[in-house]
Amino acid sequence: MEKAKKEEKNYLDEIKQAYDFMTKNNLDVVEFSDGDGYIKLVKKSASTQNIQVIASAQPVSGTLVQSKPSVQEITGLTIKAPMSGIFYRSSTPSSPPYIREGDSVEANSVICLIEAMKVFNEIKSEFKCKIIKCVAENGKFVNEGDDLFIIEKL
DSSP states (O other): HHHHHHHHHHHHHHHHHHHHHHHHHTEEEEEEOOSSSSEEEEEOOOOOSSSEEEEEEOEEEEEEEOOSSSSSEEEEEEEOOOOOOESSSSSTTTSSSSOOOTOEOOOTTTTEEETTTTTTEEEESSSEEEEEEOOOOOTEOOTOOEEEEEEEEE
C-alpha cells in the first residue's frame, strides 16, 4: 500500500512538472514518455465551430504602406481574432476568399477561418458591414485580439 501511494505521488509530481513547464513556456501541448508511463497535457481552448465576432468599439487608425511609394491612412472599426491560430481567408488554397476588400457582408456570414488545434473554426460577422482592409495575412499565425479586418458598419 505504501509503495502504491509513493508511485502515485511520483506520477502526480511529473504531471505538475509538465504543467509548470507548459505554462512557463506558453505551450499548448506537452508530451512526456519515460518508457513506463506517458503523459500528454493539452491546454483547453475554444473549439466551437461557429464563433461570433464583435467589432472593436474604438476606431483604429494606422498607416499602411502599399507597394507604391504613396502612404494611405486607413481608419475604422476592426474585427479581432477571437482565438489564437492560423488565419485563412478561404476554405482551401484553391478556393476564392470568403470576402474581399470592398465587399459588403451580411450579419452571420462567414468571413474567414482560424485553425486552432487542428479544428477549423468559422469566424462570422456579427452585423452587416463593409470590408475596408484585410489586415491579417493568409496562412499566418494570429493571436487572440489581433486585428483581422478593418470595417465600416452598415
